[in-house]
Amino acid sequence: MNIVVDAMGGDHAPAAIVEGVVDAVNDMGVHITLVGIQEQIDKELEKFDFDKTHISIVHAPEVVGMHEPATTSIRKKKKSSIAIGINLLKDSAYNAFISAGNTGAVVAASTINLGMLEGVERPAIGLVIPTLEKFSFLIDVGANTDPKPQHLVQSALMANVYAREVLGVENPTVGLLNIGEEAGKGGGFAKEIHKLMEGRLSNFVGNVEANEVFSGKSSCIICDGFVGNVVIKVSEGLMESAGALMKREIKKSPLAMLGAWIMKSKLKHIKRYADYTEYGGAPLLGVNGVVMISHGRSSPKAITNAIKATVKEVEHDILSAMIKEISK
Amino acid sequence: MNIVVDAMGGDHAPAAIVEGVVDAVNDMGVHITLVGIQEQIDKELEKFDFDKTHISIVHAPEVVGMHEPATTSIRKKKKSSIAIGINLLKDSAYNAFISAGNTGAVVAASTINLGMLEGVERPAIGLVIPTLEKFSFLIDVGANTDPKPQHLVQSALMANVYAREVLGVENPTVGLLNIGEEAGKGGGFAKEIHKLMEGRLSNFVGNVEANEVFSGKSSCIICDGFVGNVVIKVSEGLMESAGALMKREIKKSPLAMLGAWIMKSKLKHIKRYADYTEYGGAPLLGVNGVVMISHGRSSPKAITNAIKATVKEVEHDILSAMIKEISK
Numbered sequence: 115m116n117i118v119v120d121a122m123g124g125d126h127a128p129a130a131i132v133e134g135v136v137d138a139v140n141d142m143g144v145h146i147t148l149v150g151i152q153e154q155i156d157k158e159l160e161k162f163d164f165d166k167t168h169i170s171i172v173h174a175p176e177v178v179g180m181h182e183p184a185t186t187s188i189r190k191k192k193k194s195s196i197a198i199g200i201n202l203l204k205d206s207a208y209n210a211f212i213s214a215g216n217t218g219a220v221v222a223a224s225t226i227n228l229g230m231l232e233g234v235e236r237p238a239i240g241l242v243i244p245t246l247e248k249f250s251f252l253i254d255v256g257a258n259t260d261p262k263p264q265h266l267v268q269s270a271l272m273a274n275v276y277a278r279e280v281l282g283v284e285n286p287t288v289g290l291l292n293i294g295e296e297a298g299k300g301g302g303f304a305k306e307i308h309k310l311m312e313g314r315l316s317n318f319v320g321n322v323e324a325n326e327v328f329s330g331k332s333s334c335i336i337c338d339g340f341v342g343n344v345v346i347k348v349s350e351g352l353m354e355s356a357g358a359l360m361k362r363e364i365k366k367s368p369l370a371m372l373g374a375w376i377m378k379s380k381l382k383h384i385k386r387y388a389d390y391t392e393y394g395g396a397p398l399l400g401v402n403g404v405v406m407i408s409h410g411r412s413s414p415k416a417i418t419n420a421i422k423a424t425v426k427e428v429e430h431d432i433l434s435a436m437i438k439e440i441s442k
Numbered sequence: 443m444n445i446v447v448d449a450m451g452g453d454h455a456p457a458a459i460v461e462g463v464v465d466a467v468n469d470m471g472v473h474i475t476l477v478g479i480q481e482q483i484d485k486e487l488e489k490f491d492f493d494k495t496h497i498s499i500v501h502a503p504e505v506v507g508m509h510e511p512a513t514t515s516i517r518k519k520k521k522s523s524i525a526i527g528i529n530l531l532k533d534s535a536y537n538a539f540i541s542a543g544n545t546g547a548v549v550a551a552s553t554i555n556l557g558m559l560e561g562v563e564r565p566a567i568g569l570v571i572p573t574l575e576k577f578s579f580l581i582d583v584g585a586n587t588d589p590k591p592q593h594l595v596q597s598a599l600m601a602n603v604y605a606r607e608v609l610g611v612e613n614p615t616v617g618l619l620n621i622g623e624e625a626g627k628g629g630g631f632a633k634e635i636h637k638l639m640e641g642r643l644s645n646f647v648g649n650v651e652a653n654e655v656f657s658g659k660s661s662c663i664i665c666d667g668f669v670g671n672v673v674i675k676v677s678e679g680l681m682e683s684a685g686a687l688m689k690r691e692i693k694k695s696p697l698a699m700l701g702a703w704i705m706k707s708k709l710k711h712i713k714r715y716a717d718y719t720e721y722g723g724a725p726l727l728g729v730n731g732v733v734m735i736s737h738g739r740s741s742p743k744a745i746t747n748a749i750k751a752t753v754k755e756v757e758h759d760i761l762s763a764m765i766k767e768i769s770k
Contacts, residue, residue: 181624183624183626245683246683246686246687256621259621259628259629259630259632260629260630260631291672293584293587293667293668293671293672293675296509296511298511300587300668301587301588301667301668302587302588303588304587304668323675324671324672324673324675324676324679325675325676325678325679325682326679327676327679327680328679328680328682328683329679329683339621339629340621340628340629340632340669341668341669341672343621343652344619344621344652344669344672344673344676345652345672345676346652347621347651347652347653348652348653348655348672348673348676348677348680349676349680350653351651351652351653351654351655351656351657352655352656352676352677352680352681353680353684354653354656355573355574355656355657356681356684356712358574359574359711359712360708360712363708363711363712364705364708367708369704369705370704370705370707370708372701372704373700373701373702373703373704373705373708374701374705374708375701376697376698376700376701376704377692377697377698377701377702377705379698380688380691380692380695380698380701380702383687383691384684384687384688384691
């Protein structure tokens with residue numbers, strides 16, 4: 115297996131990316147192709163010990179900035195690590211692509227260069243989120259902000275496959291993110307999707323309200339890319355603000371500082387709880403290739419986890435499984 | 443001033459409602475008219491000392507259930523505390539209506555029986571949310587789930603008035619909740635609203651991403667009712683899950699239990715932070731009357747706070763101020 119990794123993507127690239135790649139190679143014996151500015155990658159690789167036959171480099175002289183407009187970056191930077199990396203997937207010797215870079219650019223490059231899976235009209239980004247029980251798979255968190263109802267049904271079918279094959283959920287369930295529990299609730303768009311899902315998905319459990327996203331009520335939670343993006347960003351912001359507030363409050367009292375020191379590891383655990391960046395990236399589903407988008411702030415560990423997830427995707431041949439699920 | 447309060451609305455009605463009302467009366471000397479089942483209200487009132495000239499009761503034999511479909515409940519239960527309470531506002535002797543009951547029913551009854559403010563096409567529910575600095579005013583959190591772009595502009599103008607007159611923000615700013623910072627980001631709907639707001643609002647600060655909702659970046663944050671509802675419910679669910687997780691983790695270690703005990707008051711402070719139920723309800727703006735919707739789980743303190751907020755709305759004559767702001 116050969117996983118292509120964008121060495122230049124993310125806030126801590128290439129250092130964090132290369133470190134995560136080396137860990138994955140040492141840990142799993144997988145083969146990685148790093149794409150990016152050769153000399154920068156070489157410099158990072160020098161810091162580590164690893165089996166040199168397991169990492170190759172493909173030079174890409176250009177880098178897409180994290181905040182560059184996606185479409186222009188793809189049109190203008192044909193030699194970026196994202197463009198070159200995605201194009202490698204057209205060669206069957208390469209099995210998957212991972213980037214912690216510009217999400218919009220990865221989505222655009224994948225859609226344009228790899229095309230769509232049979233039966234899927236639009237790409238969607240899934241995200242494994244922590245719940246009190248296990249994990250839920252939230253999709254779409256930002257690829258398609260103006261979807262048609264059938265796009266969400268297609269995402270639900272793909273999510274089924276991902277939950278079963280990659281997350282190991284035996285009988286996944288599908289819920290629709292909505293603002294009420296009853297079938298008749300929500301905006302006109304939500305009502306239309308609810309109806310479609312009822313007809314098409316045998317494992318549809320109905321509406322899931324946003325306060326149940328972290329409760330594990332359903333293994334897959336379907337929403338449009340605008341709403342899904344709001345869900346993950348609100349969670350991120352709330353945990354950050356609550357953390358900052360806690361620090362401020364604790365500093366006011368020496369006794370509280372002692373208490374916080376004693377339970378430091380537990381507080382860290384809670385903080386990590388909502389930190390989905392650790393869980394190994396967000397699969398871009400619907401395109402004709404295994405593509406994983408990692409958070410811009412990805413740590414080496416997050417990159418290693420992303421590699422592990424793509425390995426599973428490839429081993430379980432999820433592209434074929436999705437085509438099959440959709441054509442059923 | 444005479445504030446009408448629905449004694450039957452909410453999970454802890456009428457006990458919590460009556461207690462909150464008595465506290466407000468003793469605290470502020472305001473006059474309250476409780477609407478609901480007379481004997482139940484009498485029974486609760488017996489428990490407290492207060493100036494009896496400050497609380498009146500209007501009997502309403504019917505109660506709208508928390509999960510009843512809004513429109514049928516309004517059509518079928520003409521003698522509910524919500525319907526009778528809202529109708530009292532048509533008499534200028536009554537200044538405002540507060541309910542912790544069925545939100546949909548309050549919105550429907552207000553819209554149908556009071557009509558809309560001049561220049562406003564649809565109602566919107568605002569919510570005062572805590573930020574690291576002070577408060578932000580998020581609108582709409584659930585009244586209008588299929589809005590047209592101009593409805594959001596109207597909400598923004600009303601939010602300006604609310605922030606200035608009730609929250610005391612001298613120069614409020616208005617941000618649009620969107621999934622990217624730049625003007626060109628978001629779905630087609632968001633882009634259209636962005637353009638409209640730029641043209642109409644002199645204090646428009648552009649897009650606010652969902653992770654900035656709790657950071658206090660802008661005093662008013664505008665979104666459609668579907669997205670706004672998702673924002674508050676996700677926050678609610680995340681704080682609940684994080685709290686449950688913390689309890690579970692702490693129980694595993696006696697040392698952590700000690701630490702948690704020491705910093706108990708600080709942990710409670712954080713928990714309260716995201717608990718917008720304490721801040722005194724969510725004003726229903728756009729209808730031709732001062733209407734406040736409190737959370738179903740409202741405590742007596744939340745009811746007292748809701749009464750305080752409506753008193754401010756009435757004192758500052760926000761209905762006239764809104765009409766003026768919109769007609770500018």
